[in-house]
Amino acid sequence: MGTGMEALGGTVALVFPGQGSQFVGMGRALYEASPAGRRVFDHADEALGFPLSRLCFDGPAAELEDTINAQPAILTASVAALEALGERAAAVGTTARPLVVAGHSLGEFTALVAAGVLDFPAALRVVRERGRLMKEAGDQRPGGMAAVIGLDRDALAAVCAEATAEAEGAGVVVVANDNCPGQSVISGDVSALQRAMELARQAGAKRVARLGISIASHSPLMACAAIQLAEILDGLPLRPPRIPVVANAGGRAMETVAEVRQELAHHVERPVDWTRSVRSMVEAGATTFVEVGPGQVLAGLIKRIDRDVATVGLADLGLPTDEKPAPAR
DSSP, X not given: OOOSGGGGSSSEEEEEOOTTOOOTTTTHHHHHXXXXXXXXXXXXXXXXXXXXXXXXXXXXXXXXXXXXXXXXXXXHHHHHHHHHHHHHHHHTTOOXXXXXXXXXXXXXXXXXXXXXXXXXXXXXXXXXHHHHHHHHHHXXXXXEEEEEESOOHHHHHHHHHHHHHHHTTSOOEEEEEEEETTEEEEEEEHHHHHHHHHHHHHTTOSEEEEOSOSOOTTSGGGHHHHHXXXXXXXXXXXXXXXXXXXXXXXXXXXXXXXXXXXXXXXXXXXXXXXXXXXXXXXXTTOOEEEEOSSSSHHHHHHHHHOTTSEEEOTGGGTOOOOOOOOOOO
């Protein structure tokens, strides 16, 4: 009988999810079944000085979804899954040696841990501060985000430019996430965002939906947070990546500390080009993508970007996974 780990053979990319993938109950199964995963959660609890594990496992949802908590929670759940994956590989006499790694937005920090650039304690401190700074920026200059389905990137960029021009300096809206062809997220000041949503519908978007968040991630509204985060990162010792890490901005592979610092300096205010990132990994030779962390959002996006690649989840590799609660009706 196969172990499932044969899926790690060949040319594998590990990908890590970002904010929005959190849910109450995430990581509990790994904590109970994997000593390596349990150590990660215990370490996070100790380092942060509060029971993050309990928040992940039991909620409440509103507290878990708060940006300042969601970011370290997702990082911890993802690193726990990564460690459990390595533990399981060793148990069956193999190793998980990816060709390349990448993470969506916040997930980029998990990818940097996987590549040996940051150790987990340092990454935990950084993302906790990242969440705090982004929350503060949102309090100082409230904004919003909206998902747009069925409009290509160039058309949506034109919509955002028109809405920003109409605001006449009173607001800005940009394409924040290019998740896959025809599926994007826009972000910015509320008035400009609302106008862009109207224009997107007029331009033929199949669906436009405001997201339940008052923070305009990956937009110029995060400039202040980016400056403060860059100062924190400047004081961190980073190591050269053991594995190429594909950057959110532009989809290029980072192979030096200088490239990593350049990427992270403006990470919260620049767009996430996930479509280009996935295509870059495919061009580098990746044929199998393993999503490591809570949920399976990235697998769906990846298949829409390239139908020829294989996507693998933790359950396919014989690791325990948590059931995400069904949405309330």
